[in-house]
Amino acid sequence: MELARRLDRIQPSPTLAMGARARVLKARGVDVIDLSVGEPDADTPEAIKEAAVRALAAGRTKYTPAAGLPELREAIAEKLARVNGLPYRAENVLVTVGAKHAIFLALQALCNPGDRVLIPAPYWVSYADQASLVDAEPVILPTREEDGFKLRPEVLSEAVQGARVLILNSPHNPTGAVYTPEELAALGEVLAEAPGCWVISDEIYEPFVYDGARNESLLRLKPELQERAVVINGFSKAYAMTGWRLGYAAGPQPLVAAMTTLQSHATSNATTFAQVAAIEALQGSQASVETMVRTFRERRDLLLAGLRRLPGLSCPTPQGAFYLFPKVSGLFGRTWRGQVIQSSQQLAELLLEGAATATVPGTAFGTEGYLRLSYAASTERLAEALDRWQAFWEEMEP
Numbered sequence: 001m002e003l004a005r006r007l008d009r010i011q012p013s014p015t016l017a018m019g020a021r022a023r024v025l026k027a028r029g030v031d032v033i034d035l036s037v038g039e040p041d042a043d044t045p046e047a048i049k050e051a052a053v054r055a056l057a058a059g060r061t062k063y064t065p066a067a068g069l070p071e072l073r074e075a076i077a078e079k080l081a082r083v084n085g086l087p088y089r090a091e092n093v094l095v096t097v098g099a100k101h102a103i104f105l106a107l108q109a110l111c112n113p114g115d116r117v118l119i120p121a122p123y124w125v126s127y128a129d130q131a132s133l134v135d136a137e138p139v140i141l142p143t144r145e146e147d148g149f150k151l152r153p154e155v156l157s158e159a160v161q162g163a164r165v166l167i168l169n170s171p172h173n174p175t176g177a178v179y180t181p182e183e184l185a186a187l188g189e190v191l192a193e194a195p196g197c198w199v200i201s202d203e204i205y206e207p208f209v210y211d212g213a214r215n216e217s218l219l220r221l222k223p224e225l226q227e228r229a230v231v232i233n234g235f236s237k238a239y240a241m242t243g244w245r246l247g248y249a250a251g252p253q254p255l256v257a258a259m260t261t262l263q264s265h266a267t268s269n270a271t272t273f274a275q276v277a278a279i280e281a282l283q284g285s286q287a288s289v290e291t292m293v294r295t296f297r298e299r300r301d302l303l304l305a306g307l308r309r310l311p312g313l314s315c316p317t318p319q320g321a322f323y324l325f326p327k328v329s330g331l332f333g334r335t336w337r338g339q340v341i342q343s344s345q346q347l348a349e350l351l352l353e354g355a356a357t358a359t360v361p362g363t364a365f366g367t368e369g370y371l372r373l374s375y376a377a378s379t380e381r382l383a384e385a386l387d388r389w390q391a392f393w394e395e396m397e398p
């Protein structure tokens with residue numbers, strides 16, 4: 001079938017694809033441990049679900065304004081001021097169908113064909129594919145494991161002149177990296193010298209920081225960037241609301257107005273009763289978020305300790321999100337049941353086949369030689385995954 005040529009430039013989301021393969025195996029009765037997914041395993045907190053039920057009962061079932069419910073936009077602006085120290089008002093906020101669509105709308109509103117979009121690698125794959133979909137050119141900037149996979153100012157400096165957008169993500173998917181205030185300030189200095197370059201700051205993993213790390217906002221440290229920056233955040237991760245599809249963007253009013261116009265033709269608005277419940281998420285007790293963060297830190301430590309017992313694999317201690325990104329290239333060339341391991345894709349497939357554990361190969365994030373493991377799974381399942389890998393490793397020949 002002949003489809004539009006833009007489809008040639010993109011792939012189905014590889015993280016979702018791995019999850020789908022795991023589900024097929026599960027449906028066949030295989031007890032798959034799914035460490036491929038990017039969503040908290042906790043359920044949405046009761047108070048938020050109850051707020052949605054109340055909203056439905058009260059007939060909150062019609063369209064909202066395209067930019068979102070005024071009271072939710074107000075609540076988001078208040079959160080951005082209180083938690084992030086950012087001076088946005090309700091008119092600077094757009095409520096979207098997930099943070100993913102907020103990023104897409106920002107790229108649609110900012111990029112002309114051929115514009116360069118700077119994306120540090122490893123990267124969340126939708127950044128590059130969304131840039132391609134708006135006919136921009138994704139430009140992948142390398143980072144190094146010894147720098148904690150964080151973009152160095154020198155690398156940014158070489159690419160930033162003439163670029164249209166830099167996409168920054170902290171805490172980071174897939175590596176769990178968290179930029180320090182000093183690192184952000186250094187990048188801010190470089191951006192200050194490149195007045196044509198916008199920043200999309202994806203802060204969707206904001207609450208998930210460990211070991212005293214702090215989620216700092218580049219835009220608070222460098223307020224002059226606010227006039228050419230968009231903050232992206234949402235409810236999926238912090239409040240375990242992935243299926244509700246609710247995110248937001250905050251930025252200069254003309255950009256938010258343009259994104260709102262685009263949204264008015266694309267989705268009209270985010271789901272109304274979900275928006276009502278999101279007010280409860282922001283303004284109600286944050287105890288469930290705190291519990292999730294504590295639980296994730298324990299799981300991270302459990303998984304890290306187990307991984308470090310597996311020869312040929314190494315993993316630094318990430319300070320954020322809920323992913324580990326171990327280096328697995330030390331296993332390339334080794335043989336498992338007659339098959340020579342040659343890539344992270346092949347290793348992920350063998351781990352699914354031989355250890356019934358789903359992971360995502362580093363190539364899905366533009367970086368060969370690594371695997372992404374989500375620790376959004378119970379302690380028992382993580383321990384079971386480690387036992388299965390131990391057995392898998394024992395079958396591996398040098």
Ligand SMILES: Cc1ncc(COP(=O)(O)O)c(C=O)c1O
Pocket residue numbers: 038097098099100101124169173202204233234235236242245246247
């Ligand atoms: C880095 C990053 N940004 C944005 C998103 C999108 O989140 P949402 O569910 O709000 O669309 C994800 C989800 O996996 C993510 O990992």
